[in-house]
Amino acid sequence: MSYFLSFCKSHRGLVFTQFQMLRSQGQLCDVSLVVDGHEFPAHKSLLACSSDYFRAMFKEYTKESKAAVVHLNVISVTGLENILDFIYTSWLSLSMYSLEDTLEAACYLQVMDAILLCSQFLINNCDLENCCFAANIATKFYLLDAIVSTEKYIINNLWILLQEDREEMELLELNMKSMMTLVKSDDIPKVHEKSLLNLILKWLQYDRTRLLNAKFLFENVRFGLLPLDTLRQLYTQSEVPLTASIKNLIIKALNYHSCPTKQPILQEKYSTLRNQKEWIVLVGGDANGELVENVLGFDVYNHKWRMVTNLKQKVQLHCICVIGNFLYVLGGETPENISEHTKEIALCVTNVVYRYDPRFDQWIQVASMLEKRAQFSCCVVDNYIYSMGGRGIEQAILSSVEVYDVSRNTWTKSKDLPYKVHGQASTVHKNLIYISGGKFTGQVNSSKDVYSFNKLEGQWKKQAPMTIARFGHQMATVNDDIFTFLGIYEPFSDIEKYDPLHNQWTRLRPMSFDRFCYGLVVVEQTVLMLGGKKWQDAQEVPTQNIVGYDAENDCWEEICSLAFPFSGLRCAVLKMSDAIQPEEREYISCPQIKLC
Template sequence: MSYFLMLSKSHGEGLLSRYQSLRQDGRMCDIILEAEGKEFPAHRTLLACSSDYFWSLFQEHTLESKAQTVCLPAVSSTGLELVLDFIYTSWISLSSSNLEDTLEASCYLQVTHALDLCTEYISNSLTLDNCCFFANVAGRYSLSEALAITNSFIARHMAGLLGPNGDRSGLLELNLDSFREVLGSDKIPGVKETALLQLALDWISCNTLPALESNSLLSRIRFGLVPPEDLNQLRSHNPPLRTPFIYSLIEKALHYHLQVPLQPLNQSVHTSLRASTNMVLLVGGGVEADRPQTQIQSYNPDSKMLQMLPVNMAKKLQHQGVCVVGNFLFVLGGEVVEVDGENEKMAVMTVSDQVWRYDPRFQHWEEMEPLLQKRAQFSCCVVEGVIYAIGGRGQREEPTLSSVEKYNMYAGCWRSGVSLPYTVHGQACATIGKGIYISGGIHGSQTESSKEVLFLNTCDNDVWVRRSAMSIARFGHQMAAVKGKLYAFLGMYEPFCDIESYDPKENQWTRLKPLLQDRFCYGLTVTPGGCVLMFGGRQWRDGQEVCIVIWRKVYKLPQPLCGTQCVQMSLQELIET
């Protein structure tokens, strides 16, 4: 025999509708609830099925099970009326004016589904004007989900709250747990740390706290992001910053500011940007060959948005080296291009030994210790916090280099490394673990590009070792390491678009599917997920060099770009409004 389990969707709704009609007509009501002198007829069975409080209250052994009237002094008449409406209709009318009455009654009467709707209402109604109020309400009634959402909203919109039209007074009235959570957030875009520190001091002055709680609150400030002059000034005028614990944090931050060469190696949560996102920086390059720009563009792989860094490079560079250590951008050497003001077609190019460092925390450039030699078209890489500059073109009297130098951050200077077995420039470079690979380039005074591959184990630091050569001679190309393998892309003098990969374990190169277009003078980087991104470049077409801007339709640059170098680092997010 077969059975079918059938469901009527209208039965439950019809049942509640009939109960509501009975209540409105005052029929079959067997209990009266009283709050603030106001009476509400109701039905025991429906109350007991909707509320754990009434379920316990109307058990057979209780006095209330036989009572005609039950007084509820702990709830307001407004709150009780709203909760009863919900019990009878599944609907509840919420606003900021009746929210607390509703929560008070729902909590006391243990109507959990009404509490869920209050959480949903708070989460979907957040604005700059009410978020602090909602945070306090959610904290008072232990609405953990609503509280987490509200705290996150306050952090992400802190710039607006601290602005001229913001609710700073609301921030100063924020409950301690929410304020502590907000100050510890990684997502506070567009707000300087000094402003957060001043807000914390203002909050403490408006809310009396024991020293232990004050220290816990102020420890959420990232003192390494506060300029030293601000730290010293605020510490001298604010006693909460002079407790032994906070004083030690400030001293560590001041020591960090003094150790300029070591800053990339001394990163911690107190020096990490809030609201940062991983960006691809396009350093140097321009619309035309030999006409680089000082602007640096940043590309967000997630949102596919392009924006400019707020501070330009000090000079127009091409064929420079770029790398990132401790979320500081280093720009090394390269050719300084100076265009004649009267004749823009004339340009003077000088090989440089200068090293510039960009700090996204304070958005400024600083000139560092120069290279031992002037270099352009050289390899630049980082292994365990040590920057390597390898080969390249030097000054006219020494056109091609075999020398290697590395930047010792503890000493704050460049030191000679293991030299290459031959002079080379225009080679590509990539690292796997503690090993450095370079490939191709042009050796010495030769004119033809090379297939050779060299490897240096930086732990042994003895000698460069030859590895299996590429199948294609390449110059001005790029290499990338992805999941333990090397990939060599394109090059300047190739009439084809081949890519090949190298397996270090097998010491073998494998030819892969080519790209649709040949290209050189492009930028290339690998995302954390292993996706290779290529930016701009030039291409041979009918004997002419043509700037191109598209690769696989991932993103179209607003204008052609060639000669750029790519790195990845964290930058401040755009302000959310």
Template sequence: MNYFLMLSNSHADGVLSWYQTLRLEGRMCDVVLEAEGVKFPAHRTLLACSSDYFWSMFQDYTLESGAHTISLPALSSKGLEQILDFIYTSWIALSPSTLEVTLQAACYLQVTPAVDLCIEYISESIALDNCCFFANIAAHYGLSKAFTVSNSFIARSMCRILVAEQYKAELLELNLDSLQEVLAAEEMPGVKEMALLQLALDWLEYNPQSALQSNALLCRIRYSLVPPDELSRLSAIEPALCTPFIHSVVHKALNYHLQGPLQPLLQSVHTSLRTTNSKILLVGGGPEADRPQNQILAYEPRTRKFRPLSTTLPTKLQHQGVCVVGHFLFVLGGEVVKVDEESEKSAVMTVTDQVWRYDPRFDQWEEMEPLLQKRAQFTCCVVEGVIFAIGGRGQRGEPALSSVEKYTMNAGCWRSGVSLPHPVHGQACATEGTGIYISGGIYGNSPDSSKDVLFLHAFEGDAWQRRASMSIARFGHQMATVRGRIYAFLGMYEPFCDIEYYNPEQDLWTHLKPLLNDRFCYGLMATGGRRVLVFGGRKWQEGQEVCTTNVLEYDTEYDAWREVCKLPGPLCGTQCAIMTIQDPPET
């Protein structure tokens, strides 16, 4: 027999509506609930269907099953009223002033949908002025989702909380579990570790009953991110930092600060900034040729936004080398450019051997051991923590260099490496595993660019080996390694905009889709996935060189180009590196 199953959308709402009418009129009510002397007539059947507490209470075998009045001394009258309104209407009015009494009643009476709405209210209403209160409520009532949301919000907003005295005071009343979770957070934009250490110490002073848990709280601090002078001062006067366990942790951090050149090799969670997102740094460059600026821009690939770092290069450089080891930025050699301030037309370029290291943990530059030779238009790379500086040239007009030098953190100095078979400058460099590849450039005093590719085992090779040549002679170009392939991009004045990739296993170059427009003196960085980004650069336009503002993305999987965003302004000659830096406070 055929039949149709039909659903009435209005029936359930209608039943509840009638129950509410009966309650308001006091009709057919068969039980009275009492809290704080206030009486609430109700209907047993609806209570039993809405609450596990009442379902158990109104069974035939219980004493309360026949009682006319049931006292609930554990509840407030307001909380009971809130839950009864929810049971009869499915609606609940929540605010910071009613949240706790509502949760107390909902949990006691086991009205799970009302508890879920309280959790949703916390998640959607959290703000600076209530986040600590919500975290304490969530911890007290075991609301795991709200607990996580509240703690995460406090961590992300910590910078703003600490600068506002009224909000900072509320942190001192935060429950221990929440504070421990916050201090273990990986994301805490704009917050100095010293501020977190002081917060933990202030909290322990404000909550002396939690002194026995001081180790569990203080072990969340990343002491290597605290300035050593401040750390030494506090460890001498704060008893909480003198327990055997915390004392050993502090001593280890102070020892880290003394390691100097070794620090990039000593990285751990205790030395890591509280951020999980790496940024692409655009180091130096400027809006026109031979006029570099000392700015550093940070680019966030996910949001495609730029922001200038608070720090700047110690000097204006071009044709420098840039690399990252242990989340320290190294800037090597290059040409120091000094422009006549009066005319702003003439500039003096001096090749340097200086090496600068930038520590984003303390926003500090430090001059390191200089290169063995002054270099510009050279290549540098990092293999297993060792920096290689390869070829290049000295002062303008001087011959190119065939020398190679390497910097080992353990030694803290530059040492000679395996020399190139011939002098070269303007070449490109990429690594694959422990292998170093260089391509193109100009040999010696030759006026012509080269197609040659050379290879060296970084730690085992005693000579550079030839590999298959590129199809195009290139100079001032760049290379990037993506998924085991090495991609060669445009160099100076290349008329056809061709790019190609090299397969190390097959020793073979393959042509790819060309750029639509020529480009040189750009910044380039592989993002860690399958894409490569090209930042700015110069190109020919109506017979003149112009600096560009666009950022191009090359997808190696689909051999496709597209423009993804614009730079804040024209930029050429920048060098790129990818590293972790502190995020600014969330707004």
């Protein structure tokens, strides 16, 4: 004998439809639920199947199991009506106006599917008009997914909410948990720390009972990002009481501002930008024969440009470095007026050092180098800046080395190079400085020599020479290897890799993009070359493309193009926020985009 199991898709829906019809006609209803004098006839069996609360209520040993009327005193009429409709039809009527009542009923009656629908409704309908209300509802009923989603929405759109007085009033009604999440966030776009502090102060004063939470909020304020006058006003104000620990944080920030030259080595969470992203900054050099004053930023991930700042003085043949996310611009050649009568301009070698702070978009001049230098090299070891060799006054070639102590804002002499040299390149590998190539005094040809310097030993040590003599080239450290790239007057495009462990050089695949006077920077194990010049028909021709070198696979790929020919620049990676300068910053997409 054969048996078959058949399934009817429509039967389940038909049963629900019939139950709803019976309820609307009052037939076979064996219980009436009463809320605030409103009576709702229902069927115990269906209620028990849909709600853990009713299943427990209608068990055989309870008095409600035999009662014809059950009073529910903690549920609103609207909430119960919506949940009963859902139990009988699977449809839940939702709006921001009735959501709290519906959720209250769903949670009390333990109708889990309805709670999930309410949570998803909050996530899908969160906008500028209701995001704070949505976060409050999600927190009140502990809807985890909705809490995460609404708080993320508020954080991402806080800069808009703070521009609207009406929206700010909604922010003042935000619950404590969400406010804490907001203040602790590392990723708040387009909002100054001062604006965030003002919101905290208003939020605390909006409901004085919140003052008990002031300490927890202030502990997450980044006081190092606040201007001096704001810190002083906060310390002396009386509207919001400050604990001793918070006052100590403010005093620490005041001390931070009082020692501007030490700031790079005083970095911690309280002076770290929120929503900071890595940008490649392009500093100095020339475009179309004119020295460039603007410092540009390039977002290598999104291929966008931004204007960062202006140099304090135009410069070329300079060096740059970064300590504690502060940019230093050292030496080089700058234009100076050498004749008041003819207004004649000449390029003069300088020893001036400027430092840029992306937190406040500010430049300061720090201690000048002991010697004026151009076409030199610099490195950072243990937060000390080493300036080496180069060309000084009246074209004199230098062998001197000097060290900048950030904590003291002073330059001191270090062990001289083994020879006078300019146009050399340098890099750091495991706290050892490596220099290569360049030209010696009186020599026309470039050098292959390589030296290393150990700070602890204070001596220069000769290493295996490069296979190619180079001048005006660049070096980069990637993982455990050191690479040398193209220089000036090189009739080839070969690059080399140096293994410090075995003191050995390896010639790598030539690159197809010949160039010199380019910018170079390392971003996540990829070496980027930006702009520069190349030789074509015995002439220097500017290049605009940005190319990337994959050190692991020894291959090159074009990424995109600069907006204009740019050469003689120096590049570094700087972390910046989009809240540094007031709104409306123009971003420019790159042409010829390719992914490296």
